[in-house]
Amino acid sequence: IYNFSAGPATMPDPVIAQIKQDLPSYNDSGMSVMEISHRSELFEDIIDQAEKDLRELLAIPDNYHVLFFQGGGTLQFTTIPLNLANKYHRIGLLDSGHWAERAGDEAKRVNVKVDVLNSTKADHYTKLPILKDLTQDTYDYVHITTNNTIEGTAYSTVPDTGATELVGDMSSNFLGQQYNIKDFGLIMAGAQKNLGIAGLTLVIVRDDLIGKVKNLPSMLDYQLFAQKNSMFNTPPVFAIYAAGLVLKWLKQQGGVPEMERRNRKKSSLLYDFLDASKLFTAPVQKPDRSLTNVPFVTKDADLDAKLIAEAADVGLLNIKGHRSVGGMRASLYNAMPYEGVEKLVNFLDKFEKNYWR
Ligand code: PLP
Numbered sequence: 607i608y609n610f611s612a613g614p615a616t617m618p619d620p621v622i623a624q625i626k627q628d629l630p631s632y633n634d635s636g637m638s639v640m641e642i643s644h645r646s647e648l649f650e651d652i653i654d655q656a657e658k659d660l661r662e663l664l665a666i667p668d669n670y671h672v673l674f675f676q677g678g679g680t681l682q683f684t685t686i687p688l689n690l691a692n693k694y695h696r697i698g699l700l701d702s703g704h705w706a707e708r709a710g711d712e713a714k715r716v717n718v719k720v721d722v723l724n725s726t727k728a729d730h731y732t733k734l735p736i737l738k739d740l741t742q743d744t745y746d747y748v749h750i751t752t753n754n755t756i757e758g759t760a761y762s763t764v765p766d767t768g769a770t771e772l773v774g775d776m777s778s779n780f781l782g783q784q785y786n787i788k789d790f791g792l793i794m795a796g797a798q799k800n801l802g803i804a805g806l807t808l809v810i811v812r813d814d815l816i817g818k819v820k821n822l823p824s825m826l827d828y829q830l831f832a833q834k835n836s837m838f839n840t841p842p843v844f845a846i847y848a849a850g851l852v853l854k855w856l857k858q859q860g861g862v863p864e865m866e867r868r869n870r871k872k873s874s875l876l877y878d879f880l881d882a883s884k885l886f887t888a889p890v891q892k893p894d895r896s897l898t899n900v901p902f903v904t905k906d907a908d909l910d911a912k913l914i915a916e917a918a919d920v921g922l923l924n925i926k927g928h929r930s931v932g933g934m935r936a937s938l939y940n941a942m943p944y945e946g947v948e949k950l951v952n953f954l955d956k957f958e959k960n961y962w963r
Contacts, residue, residue, distance in 0.1 A: 673832060676842055696745055700750045771815065910932070
């Protein structure tokens, strides 16, 4: 089985094997990892090591906090403006698709003004919006989605926002593509693509940006989470443990540069096939294509449905496109092996030969 889901997504086989092995008794404690106290030394070691490994993998500078949250990527659409939009109460947004729009909607709900600085909605988001004419010092930050999970675009170089802070929703290419942490004031990422279990959300934030707003709800207060080492309340122990295993696996594989190399190789195999095909089209313009989410279509919705069903029959699961885009989408996160993409391309080739005249 190869699982091309956009998330929750496939996890590395060795991580699943380790979880199985650890389940009856974690580290000879006689308790499974689901049963250990978050105040125990066992768990402190887990969360400290996960943070250490993440810092090493991403070369996170010392003046950035690593925070473990719950509530998914979506809760961060609220938490980020509450903590960071404290001077102008106004942010800039590059509208690159559904998740950028959602970030803007939630910021408005907490009374932050949102200026859409550019949008590619009229192009059905088949390319990225470019930043132009940013008037300095009028926004608390500019929000971008580094990888657009649904539309299949990704920034390979981030927009230059000058003195204005850049906030990146990196949920769907976190640890799968290299970025410079220092280019961002804050990065957030849901875990369910490249880091394991849904619900857990990572926030990497520069220390001078937090602690400026008094009396925030405790669960939404970055400063409080930083002070409490992400353990203000009971953290998602199992999800943090699983993320720790994924990070260890990533280090063994050669880190983020190696993941990016593999993701480029995997996605090129698929894009090259799609571009040469007479039946399939990859709608995103070439320089903006995502390494991790590849949408593609035929001209016939019935044929798409047939293809998705036949793919599932041969173990190529979850290639149905998002309802807003239609067609198909293959998500090729870090844990998807090259062989899975080869199998998909062979299947698409055979399908084209059978059904295309
Ligand atoms: N941002 C991006 C880029 C996403 O792909 C997703 C979910 O797929 C989210 C945010 C929302 O994450 P969650 O469902 O964890 O709230």
